Amino acid sequence: MSGKQQEARPEKPSEADGTAHLFKALGKIIKVLRQNAGLSQAQLAAETHCSEDLISAMERGVRVPQPDFLVRADGVLEAGGVLTAAVEDMERALARARTRHPDWFQNFAKEEARALAAHYYAVQAVPGILQTPAYARTLFEHRRPMLDEATIETRIADRISRQALFERWPAPTLTFLLEAAVLLRPFGGPEIHREQLRRILEVGQRRTVELQILMLDKDDHPYLDGAFTLLTPPGRREVAYTEIYGHARLITDPDEVRLYSERYGILRSQALTKRESLTWIEKLLGER
Template identity: 80%
Template sequence: MGWRFRVSCPRAWPPGRTLTSSDTTTLGNCTGTPRGRYGCRGTRRSGRKGPPRRHPDWFRSFAKAEAEAVALHYYEVQAVPGLLQTRAYAQSLFEHSRPMLNEETIDKRVADRISRQVLFDRWPIPTISFVLEAAVLLRPFGGPKVHREQLLRILEVAQRRTVELQILPQEGTEHPYLGGPFTLLTPKGRREVAYTEIYGHARLITDPEEVRHYSERYGILRSQALTKQESLDWIEKRLGER
């Protein structure tokens, strides 16, 4: 059963609906208020004046839902999750992305990404966990200095009692899911959903059976990963090698 929307949105969100920048109904504009019942307000019409919006169109919906969620679980295989990135690391990613972005866009996207990290200071803080493939932390985006700063930032966040972070070592001989990164998100008063994105295309998965598959995968990934303390030790060891 999908979420219900108001205004110009369809009555129910189709399970597995793909979100793109051309969509007028995206997750990020969902309010979660009793009146809105996760009502989707739609995106701003072209030519209409108003304050500049944060984040690219295809990501804006998720950023809003992320800020209001009661539980967030991230599995990452490519780069450090945005919530953990340093400014220099994020800058490097955007500077080298293709097609190339202009300086104004880079500066804005870096600032928007860093602004999401206020989530860690929210109280009550949502349940937050990360499972990171070891390769994510071994890849020195931005060079040695930026890489070291990024590892220190991850170490600092992971040491908080409100955050669970685990590393999936490369030595593993089995793996439950090779389909790419994903996020499990629980909106307040709603059932858990799954979120994936690739090449600027976002997909919100609300079908209970498909979400269950992602939840099972995440559970197995956590069981195969290092414990929180082992993960902290792993990062400290890499810092000592640099």
């Protein structure tokens, strides 16, 4: 055989089962249908009740078209059922994507995907559901023990797939409480840091999301034990999730969950308001 034989890149699970290819193909179809309909990304976003950034990301294959979006877009673009025909396959693909999370994360990922409410408190890094692909890659590439490239790609794809929660309708109640240090730490360098700040700003500006920053100048603090998440599954009591040094806990005991809920409420009362928080992020970006 002449020439240098190129080593084959291992397929990601999302490629092996066709999930990634389905997302990219649908994105291209949506773009062609939109252009044929004479609509801009902003116009399609307005007609389908989502953001222009989301339309752009779906067309580029980096965000997942949700089944309810496909139904709305099919009518707006007069696609004649082309997009609704993909709904069943998309639902199966999303279900497969959820099962690829590490075993210790399975229960949380399942509860998060269907939660009626989710509240995130972050102290060291941006919550996974808010991360950009580049920011997530930086975290995975520098963790110890080291991960192989195929695992990193899988973890990034599955982390980003969780962001489908933002596109659900009716929208779940979503709140984020971020320690200021999280946004001051420039993981990945200036460019990746700025992209991540803009992503947080974009999500925080949504009317379905409440985002607050806890500043560093507070002289007291009700909870210094690490990040946690509160979830309210359909038809069930609120649960809490913690993950410290790779040890994950999904907490269901009502008395213990109540303690986390009380801590979260106290922390929110000490944080900047949503408007103040967004203004603070804009100043970090030099846009104020």
